Amino acid sequence: MLSKRDFLRAAGLTVASRVTTQAFEPSADRKVIIVTFGGGVRYAETFAPEGLANIPRLAALKNEGFFYRDCRNLGVLSHFNSTASIVTGNWQRVDDFGFQPPASPTLFESYRKQRNAGAMDAWAICTNKSFATMGTSGGPGANVILPKQLLIEAVKDVVRGPGMGVADRENVQRRLESMLQEGYEGVGWTIFKEGRQLDHRVQQTLTQAMVEYINGPDAPSSGDELTFFITREVMREFSPRVLLVNFWDMDVAHWGAYSLYLQAIVRTDRLTGMLWDEVQANPRYKDKTTLLVLPELGRDGDVNTANGFLNHRSGDASCRNMWLLALGAGVAKGESEKPVSHIDVAATCADLLGVKWATAGKALPEIS
Numbered sequence: 001m002l003s004k005r006d007f008l009r010a011a012g013l014t015v016a017s018r019v020t021t022q023a024f025e026p027s028a029d030r031k032v033i034i035v036t037f038g039g040g041v042r043y044a045e046t047f048a049p050e051g052l053a054n055i056p057r058l059a060a061l062k063n064e065g066f067f068y069r070d071c072r073n074l075g076v077l078s079h080f081n082s083t084a085s086i087v088t089g090n091w092q093r094v095d096d097f098g099f100q101p102p103a104s105p106t107l108f109e110s111y112r113k114q115r116n117a118g119a120m121d122a123w124a125i126c127t128n129k130s131f132a133t134m135g136t137s138g139g140p141g142a143n144v145i146l147p148k149q150l151l152i153e154a155v156k157d158v159v160r161g162p163g164m165g166v167a168d169r170e171n172v173q174r175r176l177e178s179m180l181q182e183g184y185e186g187v188g189w190t191i192f193k194e195g196r197q198l199d200h201r202v203q204q205t206l207t208q209a210m211v212e213y214i215n216g217p218d219a220p221s222s223g224d225e226l227t228f229f230i231t232r233e234v235m236r237e238f239s240p241r242v243l244l245v246n247f248w249d250m251d252v253a254h255w256g257a258y259s260l261y262l263q264a265i266v267r268t269d270r271l272t273g274m275l276w277d278e279v280q281a282n283p284r285y286k287d288k289t290t291l292l293v294l295p296e297l298g299r300d301g302d303v304n305t306a307n308g309f310l311n312h313r314s315g316d317a318s319c320r321n322m323w324l325l326a327l328g329a330g331v332a333k334g335e336s337e338k339p340v341s342h343i344d345v346a347a348t349c350a351d352l353l354g355v356k357w358a359t360a361g362k363a364l365p366e367i368s
């Protein structure tokens with residue numbers, strides 16, 4: 001005969017097992033990474049049949065995940081507003097160049113508040129220099145790192161210095177180190193730990209990663225490569241549970257060079273693939289991570305618009321109708337034509353992280 005305790009346990013009714021298996025445990029360990037093809041890319045150069053050659057990694061990964069064929073950006077077609085809509089779950093209409101924070105709470109804030117998560121648990125690593133305020137609408141949110149901007153500022157300072165026509169690597173390194181000590185909020189980073197003083201471990205990690213990068217075998221040639229490099233260091237050092245990675249090189253399209261635009265897409269595909277490889281290789285991420293990849297926005301179509309791929313202001317289908325690829329933990333395999341939208345991403349991530357949060361978006365049922 002079962003004791004009362006055995007009976008309760010067998011029925012799954014003890015408090016511990018109910019809480020452990022149904023409420024907290026699945027989300028306590030879950031991590032989410034949002035990757036944006038920021039700067040905007042069209043279907044034509046990505047998942048349209050003629051675009052697949054540019055994205056070999058994503059084209060292959062698509063078969064392992066869930067692909068939403070019709071993910072729409074119905075908001076303002078600027079960079080800051082598009083990505084702010086993704087991370088807040090509400091269509092944003094703030095300053096296009098990042099002079100205002102998002103107008104409603106971000107996923108990072110909601111997560112930190114509800115799950116009592118620490119300052120190292122939420123990060124945004126962005127190539128776009130106007131994203132310094134992307135981490136929060138006001139309260140404690142994500143640490144934001146703008147690696148390319150940090151590097152540019154360091155190089156500029158060195159070149160401006162007395163007797164320095166050309167930035168040499170040692171001087172850049174020294175300048176970077178002091179910038180990370182002094183505090184350059186809004187220029188290269190915003191860290192929540194300890195107010196204006198950058199946490200020593202964060203400072204060391206970032207400095208080390210930047211220095212390794214500028215002294216590495218390849219000349220630092222791309223903001224997105226640096227963003228990837230810093231992201232990987234942050235994952236290895238701090239294992240954040242919520243991470244936004246903004247690639248942005250492809251917005252070079254505004255300058256009118258189609259070949260550079262294509263090169264940036266090919267590179268972003270490769271870097272996104274490498275990020276997925278890191279998730280698989282890192283035991284703190286493997287089998288616990290849901291990765292969501294989507295273009296921030298599209299670009300103008302070639303028909304009936306003046307400039308085609310150069311801009312993203314026409315508001316036509318080529319600008320708005322994008323895709324979303326979900327990979328990893330809790331993702332069913334398959335694809336769907338059902339229209340979803342950018343604001344559904346935050347609601348979906350909130351569900352995965354065990355955060356109760358009302359946004360205009362809806363959690364996607366294929367991801368749990």
Ligand SMILES: [Zn+2]
Pocket residue numbers: 039040079251254312
């Ligand atoms: Zn642009």
